Amino acid sequence: xxxxxxxxxxxxxxxxxxxxxxxxxxxxxxxxxxxxxxxxxxxxxxxxxxxxxxxxxxxxxxxxxxxxxxxxxxxxxxxxxxxxxxxxxxxxxxxxxxxxxxxxxxxxxxxxxxxxxxxxxxxxxxxxxxxxxxxxxxxxxxxxxxxxxxxxxxxxxxxxxxxxxxxxxxxxxxxxxxxxxxxxxxxxxxxxxxxxxxxxxxxxxxxxxxxxxxxxxxxxxxxxxxxxxxxxxxxxxxxxxxxxxxxxxxxxxxxxxxxxxxxxxxxxxxxxxxxxxxxxxxxxxxxxxxxxxxxxxxxxxxxxxxxxxxxxxxxxxxxxxxxxxxxxxxxxxxxxxxxxxxxxxxxxxxxxxxxxxxxxxxxxxxxxxxxxxxxxxxxxxxxxxxxxxxxxxxxxxxxxxxxxxxxxxxxxxxxxxxxxxxxxxxxxxxxxxxxxxxxxxxxxxxx
Amino acid sequence: xxxxxxxxxxxxxxxxxxxxxxxxxxxxxxxxxxxxxxxxxxxxxxxxxxxxxxxxxxxxxxxxxxxxxxxxxxxxxxxxxxxxxxxxxxxxxxxxxxxxxxxxxxxxxxxxxxxxxxxxxxxxxxxx
Numbered sequence: 001x002x003x004x005x006x007x008x009x010x011x012x013x014x015x016x017x018x019x020x021x022x023x024x025x026x027x028x029x030x031x032x033x034x035x036x037x038x039x040x041x042x043x044x045x046x047x048x049x050x051x052x053x054x055x056x057x058x059x060x061x062x063x064x065x066x067x068x069x070x071x072x073x074x075x076x077x078x079x080x081x082x083x084x085x086x087x088x089x090x091x092x093x094x095x096x097x098x099x100x101x102x103x104x105x106x107x108x109x110x111x112x113x114x115x116x117x118x119x120x121x122x123x124x125x126x127x128x129x130x131x132x133x134x135x136x137x138x139x140x141x142x143x144x145x146x147x148x149x150x151x152x153x154x155x156x157x158x159x160x161x162x163x164x165x166x167x168x169x170x171x172x173x174x175x176x177x178x179x180x181x182x183x184x185x186x187x188x189x190x191x192x193x194x195x196x197x198x199x200x201x202x203x204x205x206x207x208x209x210x211x212x213x214x215x216x217x218x219x220x221x222x223x224x225x226x227x228x229x230x231x232x233x234x235x236x237x238x239x240x241x242x243x244x245x246x247x248x249x250x251x252x253x254x255x256x257x258x259x260x261x262x263x264x265x266x267x268x269x270x271x272x273x274x275x276x277x278x279x280x281x282x283x284x285x286x287x288x289x290x291x292x293x294x295x296x297x298x299x300x301x302x303x304x305x306x307x308x309x310x311x312x313x314x315x316x317x318x319x320x321x322x323x324x325x326x327x328x329x330x331x332x333x334x335x336x337x338x339x340x341x342x343x344x345x346x347x348x349x350x351x352x353x354x355x356x357x358x359x360x361x362x363x364x365x366x367x368x369x370x371x372x373x374x375x376x377x378x379x380x381x382x383x384x385x386x387x388x389x390x391x392x393x394x395x396x397x398x399x400x401x402x403x404x405x406x407x408x409x410x411x412x413x414x415x416x417x418x419x420x421x422x423x424x425x426x427x428x429x430x431x432x433x434x435x436x437x438x439x440x441x442x443x444x445x446x447x
Numbered sequence: 448x449x450x451x452x453x454x455x456x457x458x459x460x461x462x463x464x465x466x467x468x469x470x471x472x473x474x475x476x477x478x479x480x481x482x483x484x485x486x487x488x489x490x491x492x493x494x495x496x497x498x499x500x501x502x503x504x505x506x507x508x509x510x511x512x513x514x515x516x517x518x519x520x521x522x523x524x525x526x527x528x529x530x531x532x533x534x535x536x537x538x539x540x541x542x543x544x545x546x547x548x549x550x551x552x553x554x555x556x557x558x559x560x561x562x563x564x565x566x567x568x569x570x571x572x573x574x575x
Contacts, residue, residue: 150491286487311487311513320506320515 067433071383071424072408073163075263078428083265083338093331101306108305111293114337121243122257123250124279128290129328131276134260135169140278140289140323141235141256142170145205146179147322148233148287153204157195158183161212162237164413188414192223203232210236210249214422215383220252240264240277242381244352256280265339266332275332286312289323351427355382359425365438371445383424389445392421398444404437448569449476451543455559456568457519462543472519473547482509485538490527490548497523500558505548520558522551
């Protein structure tokens with residue numbers, strides 16, 4: 001085994017810090033915690049290891065084998081083969097922080113194109129090179145608003161229908177920041193207009209999701225006017241596929257748009273990697289966190305790409321930087337760029353329309369089952385809340401017995417909503433799958 | 448190195464002009480030269496704020512660096528130079544004139560004693 005330090009190095013270091021031997025550095029640990037006996041099995045061959053790992057992975061049940069209606073932030077969409085074949089080019093996937101313009105024009109150009117696509121999709125002036133996932137993008141919106149007002153406005157109005165895990169992330173990020181976060185205690189059914197009375201001249205940011213966590217589409221016009229009347233910022237978290245169909249948040253004059261980029265060609269995986277979309281108006285670009293690639297010309301007048309506005313970032317601005325994030329989710333951002341390029345503008349519109357119609361077909365069919373109800377007046381995209389005659393957790397069990405991954409049990413996050421099931425339908429769900437689920441619901445809940 | 452005789456100077460390369468307890472401050476010719484082309488300025492204080500000596504009142508960004516600008520003495524902010532936001536290049540063109548940053552009412556005139564006159568500032572030893 002190679003270790004970088006020689007015995008002489010170690011002795012010199014120990015002598016410098018005044019310790020006799022390495023073990024002395026661990027005196028603070030209780031004895032029973034030191035050098036525990038590990039009950040590790042004997043080594044096995046590669047063949048045996050592969051066999052075991054394949055067995056373990058075969059126990060997983062995935063949307064490949066199941067019929068899935070589960071969404072709640074991660075969606076089962078078709079990923080064209082071209083996405084993976086470009087991602088697996090070693091120029092892209094082996095490079096770590098490939099931001100030097102002298103050697104990384106390809107990567108920088110792909111980041112620039114990613115930014116351009118996200119700006120076009122959201123209708124905003126500028127998008128950064130991405131964040132880790134939707135949750136961190138939302139938390140960065142809070143950071144940005146806080147820094148925009150230099151910490152003088154200490155209130156964030158947060159809708160209770162922003163994804164519960166994103167809200168958790170906001171609370172983690174802002175711990176110790178002397179911020180007051182209001183709005184989450186409103187009834188979960190509350191629409192955006194019910195947030196208006198919470199906005200005042202101490203409000204830095206109003207944060208909503210669109211479509212919201214329950215899949216609902218709301219008109220944000222009044223909320224936006226109310227936020228801007230108090231000079232607060234409005235941040236809107238989107239599902240990028242939905243923007244193939246519904247008004248972009250820029251039309252509500254949103255100041256910040258964030259999104260979870262997973263639907264754009266990223267497989268569903270526990271813990272990611274996912275993709276945080278982040279876009280804003282030009283006037284806030286210096287307050288924006290994250291990396292930013294720009295287009296320029298070199299000394300010979302040829303087009304080239306470089307990171308730009310780096311002075312925003314923490315290695316230069318130090319504690320006054322909006323964020324300590326100065327990296328991006330490079331490979332995953334590339335996947336979404338390839339995905340969007342393959343679909344094109346019309347393809348994205350068709351996909352969004354397909355999702356919309358399938359989801360509405362499913363909602364209509366489910367509503368015909370006695371005891372089940374979908375609010376017929378509420379506009380939604382590809383996800384909707386089903387009121388069930390039994391607790392949602394039990395409905396999911398009944399469905400799973402038929403190899404159907406049901407929806408998301410909202411009682412997990414909203415104690416009053418134990419009978420509400422959040423159902424997502426995408427282009428991956430055929431009509432016969434939807435009909436089958438409806439049949440199972442009919443049979444299993446029949447008296 | 449330009450350093451008008453009627454001004455006082457801090458070690459951080461800020462200048463201050465005092466007229467009847469009202470001070471005007473900015474950054475020196477030496478500072479703008481070190482920064483090179485200034486591309487962005489953000490004044491981080493508001494009118495009415497009481498800001499102590501040594502606290503940050505602005506951030507200047509050039510093609511080379513970003514630098515905090517500190518209050519040479521403490522005071523209550525009376526005015527900020529909004530024109531700089533749209534024309535940051537004024538810092539390079541006219542550091543002692545048009546490119547003033549903030550005007551403020553000095554809270555403790557005694558703090559002025561810690562500043563240098565033009566001659567001392569010109570002879571200030573630099574680390575590099």
